[in-house]
Amino acid sequence: MTHIPTDSAPDIPAAKVASSSAPLQLSEEHHLCPGCGHPVAWRLLLEVISELELERRAIGVVGHGCYTNIVRLADVDFLQCLHGRAPAVATGVKRVQPQAAVFTLQGDGDMASEGLQEVLHAAGRGERITCIMLNNGVFGDTGGQMTAATVVGQRTKTSLDGRDPASHGHPIPVADLVARLPGSVYVARGAVNNAGSIARTKRYLRRAFELQMEGAGFGLVEVLTMCPTGWFVATPEGPDYLEDRFEPTFPVGELKTA
Ligand SMILES: Cc1ncc(C[n+]2csc(CCOP(=O)(O)OP(=O)(O)O)c2C)c(N)n1
Ligand code: SF4
Numbered sequence: 001m002t003h004i005p006t007d008s009a010p011d012i013p014a015a016k017v018a019s020s021s022a023p024l025q026l027s028e029e030h031h032l033c034p035g036c037g038h039p040v041a042w043r044l045l046l047e048v049i050s051e052l053e054l055e056r057r058a059i060g061v062v063g064h065g066c067y068t069n070i071v072r073l074a075d076v077d078f079l080q081c082l083h084g085r086a087p088a089v090a091t092g093v094k095r096v097q098p099q100a101a102v103f104t105l106q107g108d109g110d111m112a113s114e115g116l117q118e119v120l121h122a123a124g125r126g127e128r129i130t131c132i133m134l135n136n137g138v139f140g141d142t143g144g145q146m147t148a149a150t151v152v153g154q155r156t157k158t159s160l161d162g163r164d165p166a167s168h169g170h171p172i173p174v175a176d177l178v179a180r181l182p183g184s185v186y187v188a189r190g191a192v193n194n195a196g197s198i199a200r201t202k203r204y205l206r207r208a209f210e211l212q213m214e215g216a217g218f219g220l221v222e223v224l225t226m227c228p229t230g231w232f233v234a235t236p237e238g239p240d241y242l243e244d245r246f247e248p249t250f251p252v253g254e255l256k257t258a
């Protein structure tokens with residue numbers, strides 16, 4: 001922790017948040033765009049793994065996307081699999097390593113578009129894994145195309161005039177679908193666009209991992225993250241855009257608790 005002296009409160013220590021590494025973080029260079037929300041979500045994940053003392057038991061499974069950069073800077077074991085198939089691969093990992101803390105880290109393109117059946121079937125089976133979807137409403141890594149989670153009216157590379165239900169269909173609320181399945185025990189949707197949401201999202205992630213380690217069923221935490229590049233908005237406008245455009249379609253909060 002850095003001590004920053006001030007005239008008014010010379011003895012109050014303050015953390016220089018922007019430059020302090022999370023536990024298990026090997027590098028501060030993430031190579032993502034300025035204003036990208038994914039690194040904030042990564043940090044929460046690493047803090048929770050560390051605080052629950054799961055460092056040596058955590059096994060992550062990622063698909064493909066900007067979010068997969070976490071594997072290069074986190075001191076956690078990861079597997080990478082075919083786009084969208086992480087819940088199926090994580091199922092196998094958990095069944096052969098039942099004491100492990102097994103989680104998937106996926107994007108909305110990965111989970112909602114490419115691999116929707118995988119997450120629904122894993123939840124339906126009640127697999128004792130934790131799935132995490134970082135939802136920015138675009139296939140960020142490939143240039144910002146529309147996904148199944150793109151909200152109505154949202155501009156993307158493949159919906160330049162905004163998503164129109166008449167031609168593009170409606171967004172699919174993955175968390176709501178999973179919450180309906182008897183095999184899921186915990187479902188929550190958080191966001192990383194302001195301090196309050198970040199704190200709540202960390203509690204959701206922590207609860208999901210706690211339940212997994214208690215042997216409960218399937219857990220899903222969706223995290224709304226900023227993608228100013230894919231949204232065609234200025235970097236500082238990302239957090240407000242998330243709140244104004246995404247949260248009406250994807251309200252944050254716990255959808256299902258054990
Ligand atoms: C089977 C398959 N289809 C498509 C791709 C190309 N691809 C790689 S990353 C990516 C975008 C991922 O988007 P998302 O999961 O939302 O993550 P983000 O980049 O937004 O973090 C795509 C389509 C691929 N690697 N494999
Ligand atoms: S394209 Fe979007 S998701 Fe990818 S690094 Fe840039 S801001 Fe982040």
Ligand SMILES: [Mg+2]
Pocket residue numbers: 065107108109134135136137138139140
């Ligand atoms: Mg995405």
